[in-house]
Structures are given as C-alpha cells and as structure tokens.
Amino acid sequence: MDFENILKKLKEKDRVTLSRVITLVDNETKExxxxxxxxxxxxxxxxxxxxxxxxxxxxxxxxxxxxxRFAKKYESISIVAVDPSSPFSGGAILGDRLRMDNIYKFDNVYMRSVASRGSLGGLSSSTENILQVLEIFGTDVIFVETVGVGQSELDVMEITDLVVVTLVPESGDSIQAMKAGIMEIGDIFVINKSDRDDAYKISEYIKSILQMKYQDKELAPPVINVSAKNDTNIDELVNRIESLKEIFIQKGIIESKRETRRKKEVREILRDMFIKSIDRELKIIENKNNKDVSPYEISEKILKKIDFKSLEDIWKER
Amino acid sequence: MERKIKVLVAKPGLDGHDRGAKVIASALLDAGMEVIYTGLHQTPEKIVKTAIDEDVDAIGLSILSGAHMTIFPKVLKLLKENKREDILLFGGGIIPKEDMEELEKMGVGKLFGPGSQTKEVIDYLKDWFEKSRKQ
Incomplete structure (x- = not known):
C-alpha cells in the first residue's frame, strides 16, 4: 500500500480516500x-x-x-454516529442519516455511521481510531453521536473533549435513577422538545442537582432549553459550546483529557493483545482433558507459558 | 475479524411506499449485514454521496414509481464519475422484464420483482461479496 500517496490525497481532502481509510481502521486491519x-x-x-x-x-x-451552524463557521466538520449491532446476528441498521438532511447541504461536512460491533460499551472499539483518521484528514470539529445507555456514557466522555447530554421534559422521573451515570458526564445539559409542558421545571431541577456538585461555579454545566424541531435556542447552545471550549482550553482541561485518553488507549491496545495471546494458549489447553483441574490452576499455567514476544506476530495476523 | 457486508438501502423518487425497503433492511440486519438506511425521497446525488462517505459494498434501491430507467443509469454514472463503480448497484420494485434486462446490460446487478423472497436477496449479496470482495 502506498501510504504516502494516501496521505497526500487525504490532505487534498479527497473523500473517497478518507472513506476507504476509515474502513481499514474500522475493520481493524493491519494496513x-x-x-x-x-x-x-x-x-x-x-x-x-x-x-x-x-x-x-x-x-x-x-x-x-x-x-x-458549525458548517458555516468552520472549514471542515465530521460526524461519527454510532448505532448498536445486534448481539444475535451481528448486523446493524444505521439510521442516523434519516434526520440529518443538512449533511447534504454542505460540502464541508463528512458523516460516517459506525456499528458498535459487539463492544461492551456503546462505542465500537475502533471509534478512537476512526477519530484519529479524521484528525489526520484535518477536520476542525468532530461530533460523536451515541445512544446513551449503560457503559457508553463513560466511553463517550473519555473519547471526546466536551459532552452534551440531551434529555427531554419527560426525563424527569428517570433522572433520579440516572444521576450516578449521565449526570456526571455532561459538560452541557440540553432539554430538547422544550415546547412541551414542564420543560422549565425539569431544567431548574437539573440545575439544582448540578449546583450542589460543582464547587467552581464557572465549571458547573449549563442547562439549556431548546427545541430542535422548531429551531428554538439553538444559537444559545452553540454559543455555550464555544465559550466552554475557550474555558476548557484556558484551564488546560482539554490538554489533560487528551493525555488521559492517550494513556487509556495504550492500555486498551495492550489488553487487546494480551487477550489475543491468552486465547491462543487456551486453544492449546482446550484439547487436553482438564475436567478436574481448577480454573485458577489452569490460569497460573497459562501465565507461565505466555510467549509475550509473539505479540507483534499476533498483531500482524489481524 | 470477519468483514461485515455494508449495504446502503435507499428509496429514490417521489412515491412514499417504503415498506419494501424496510423489509429488505431488516432482513439484511438479520443476516448479519450492516445496513445504512436513509429513508424516502433520495436523489441519485445524495445516494452516491452517502455510498462514498459510508464506503458501502452495495447499494440497494427500491423503486415503485416507474422512474427506474432514469434513476439506475444516473446512479451508475455518478459512481463511475467518482471512480467507485466497484460498488454493486442492485434493486427491486415494479420493473418490467424488458427494462430489467436492459438495466442489467448497463451494469446494474440483480433486480428483484414482486414475490421475491428475502432469502434470495441475502444469498445473492453473500455470493457476490464472496466472489468479488473477499480480500
């Protein structure tokens, strides 16, 4: 593969090349x-x-x-939308484009749908790599959209610089239950569909929870009522995102987030490599009659046997 | 890691009957494929832009409005212009036999008429993928 030529084409903003490189990392290929x-x-x-x-x-x-808004302001915008894969068939329906007609109106917007592919969190394990390709491509802003259930809440926080948590007026009752998860990851809270009843009651309630949590009032996440359908208050949201970005940069928050992310990424890759080498040993052991050997004993044996030098080979086999 | 077949299912033209497209989309999901579903009223330009950005293996169009002789060739042309004629273009709908033959001559893949089984579509795609895409 002619990598230099691929890089050249990416820098020329060639989208066919961008798409193909993303496929390479999404499929976790050696290339x-x-x-x-x-x-x-x-x-x-x-x-x-x-x-x-x-x-x-x-x-x-x-x-x-x-x-x-962002497409008019920046040179290049990207969207990565993650949808769940079926745990049974492994397939997925990626339907986020249905409501995103603006991606066709602007030539500087690139969108990619990604299936979570059996990753335990809501993000696929390749999402970080896809974002890196988009960064090499030279995009200014990347939006990562994910279904906020379970583990994915944490994933999206780790992988991005700023998190917008979206709720609706009807979310009221469930917030009690969600407090521990979703209330901790948001940098901005949006109450969408605020043309409905009780929209301001819920935003006041969320504000009161957040005020208690944050000592530094400047960092307490803002709560904004919007209606995406009616295009109400969206500009206010955009302004808040931009001003929070400035604060994050000034306080060095983004820099430290990126550093944490890099460390975590190394850990993930290593874990992945270890699991692959353990699986290889397991295959050898499976063939023997181990019915009465304790799993602890088997584990200790495997640990002694693992050939860490072969990790490079395992990586290359993929 | 096993490579997933990625298919764009789109509904071009002005008619609003998307039941067929939805049935196909969920059948392909059940067969373990990744389906990009874009909904109604897609223009050939939008379809090809989506196919390129998502880097799909195949595009399936559902056309019931009688516009098949315009839309299929247009999509083929746009794919070619973008050097992505390697993407399979197939489809289904109410298409007369003569038209089907003519379209297939132009380079359109298989077209499935009324009464087709979803299994036929799945087998066709898997077979095509096996022959032309397996790296």
Missing amino acids: GVEFLKKFYKERKDSFRIGITGPPGVGKSTLLNKLIE
Missing part, C-alpha cells in the same frame, strides 16, 4: 494500524464534541441543527 502508526503525528487537534442521551430524545435532530 489500518500501520497507517495510524505512521501518520499519528500528522493529526490536527480537532475539537471533539460528544452528543449523548437516552434513545428518542432527538439527538440526531439536534445534531442536524448544530451542523448547520
């Missing part, structure tokens, strides 16, 4: 890994914004409105 290794330093510091929230709150519709 994809080699590409990222080689051109990691070519990355631009793209600003990553996570959009999360329970299903049905209007994340895609909201994002569609945000794209309109």
Whole structure:
C-alpha cells in the first residue's frame, strides 16, 4: 500500500480516500494500524464534541441543527454516529442519516455511521481510531453521536473533549435513577422538545442537582432549553459550546483529557493483545482433558507459558 | 475479524411506499449485514454521496414509481464519475422484464420483482461479496 500517496490525497481532502481509510481502521486491519502508526503525528487537534442521551430524545435532530451552524463557521466538520449491532446476528441498521438532511447541504461536512460491533460499551472499539483518521484528514470539529445507555456514557466522555447530554421534559422521573451515570458526564445539559409542558421545571431541577456538585461555579454545566424541531435556542447552545471550549482550553482541561485518553488507549491496545495471546494458549489447553483441574490452576499455567514476544506476530495476523 | 457486508438501502423518487425497503433492511440486519438506511425521497446525488462517505459494498434501491430507467443509469454514472463503480448497484420494485434486462446490460446487478423472497436477496449479496470482495 502506498501510504504516502494516501496521505497526500487525504490532505487534498479527497473523500473517497478518507472513506476507504476509515474502513481499514474500522475493520481493524493491519494496513489500518500501520497507517495510524505512521501518520499519528500528522493529526490536527480537532475539537471533539460528544452528543449523548437516552434513545428518542432527538439527538440526531439536534445534531442536524448544530451542523448547520458549525458548517458555516468552520472549514471542515465530521460526524461519527454510532448505532448498536445486534448481539444475535451481528448486523446493524444505521439510521442516523434519516434526520440529518443538512449533511447534504454542505460540502464541508463528512458523516460516517459506525456499528458498535459487539463492544461492551456503546462505542465500537475502533471509534478512537476512526477519530484519529479524521484528525489526520484535518477536520476542525468532530461530533460523536451515541445512544446513551449503560457503559457508553463513560466511553463517550473519555473519547471526546466536551459532552452534551440531551434529555427531554419527560426525563424527569428517570433522572433520579440516572444521576450516578449521565449526570456526571455532561459538560452541557440540553432539554430538547422544550415546547412541551414542564420543560422549565425539569431544567431548574437539573440545575439544582448540578449546583450542589460543582464547587467552581464557572465549571458547573449549563442547562439549556431548546427545541430542535422548531429551531428554538439553538444559537444559545452553540454559543455555550464555544465559550466552554475557550474555558476548557484556558484551564488546560482539554490538554489533560487528551493525555488521559492517550494513556487509556495504550492500555486498551495492550489488553487487546494480551487477550489475543491468552486465547491462543487456551486453544492449546482446550484439547487436553482438564475436567478436574481448577480454573485458577489452569490460569497460573497459562501465565507461565505466555510467549509475550509473539505479540507483534499476533498483531500482524489481524 | 470477519468483514461485515455494508449495504446502503435507499428509496429514490417521489412515491412514499417504503415498506419494501424496510423489509429488505431488516432482513439484511438479520443476516448479519450492516445496513445504512436513509429513508424516502433520495436523489441519485445524495445516494452516491452517502455510498462514498459510508464506503458501502452495495447499494440497494427500491423503486415503485416507474422512474427506474432514469434513476439506475444516473446512479451508475455518478459512481463511475467518482471512480467507485466497484460498488454493486442492485434493486427491486415494479420493473418490467424488458427494462430489467436492459438495466442489467448497463451494469446494474440483480433486480428483484414482486414475490421475491428475502432469502434470495441475502444469498445473492453473500455470493457476490464472496466472489468479488473477499480480500
């Protein structure tokens, strides 16, 4: 593979090339890994914004409105929308484009749908790599949209610089239950569908919870009532995102987030490699009659036997 | 890691009957494929832009409005212009036999008429993928 030529085409903003490179890393191929290794330093510091929230709150519709604003302001915008894969068939229906007609109106907007592919969190394990390709491509802002259930809440926080949690007026009762998860990850809280009853009651309630949590009032996440459908208050949301970005940069928050992310990424890759080498040993052991041997004993044996030198080979086999 | 077949299912033209497209989309999901579903009223330009950005293996169009002789060739042309004629273009709908033959001559893949089984579509895609895409 002619990597230099691929990089040249990416820098020329060639979208066919961009799409193909993303496929390489999404499928976790050897070429994809080699590409990222080689051109990691070519990355631009793209600003990553996570959009999360329970299903049905209007994340895609909201994002569609945000794209309109950001596309006019920045040279290049990207969207990565993650949808769940079926744990039974392994297939997925990626339908986020349905509500995002603005991606067709602007030539500087690139969108990619990604299936979570059996990853335990809501993000696929390749999402970080896809974001890196977009950074090499040189995009200014990346939106990561995910269904905010379970583990994915944490994932989206780790992978982005700023998280917008989207809720609706009807979320009131469930917030009690969600407090521990979703209330801790948001940098901005949006109450979408605020043309409905009780929209301001819920935003006041969320504000009161957040005020208690944050000592530094400047960092307490703002709560904004919007209606994506009616295009109400979207500009206010855009302003808040921009001003929070400035604060984050000044306080060095983004820099430390990126550093944490890099460390975590190394840990993930190593874990992945270890699991692969353990699986290899397990295959050898499976053939023997181990019915009465304790799993602890088997584990100790495997630990002694693992050939860590072969990790490079395992990585290359993929 | 096993490579997933990625298919764009789109509904071009002005008619609003998307039941067929939805049935196909969920059948492909059940067969373990990743389906990009874009909904109604897609123009050939939008379809090809989506196919390129998502880097799909195949595009399936559902056309019931009689516009098949316009839309299929247009999509083929746009794919070619973008050097992505390797993407399979197939489809279904109410398409007369003569038209089907003519479209297939132009380079459109298989077209499935009324009464087709979803299994036929799945087998066709898997077979095509096996032959032309397996790297």
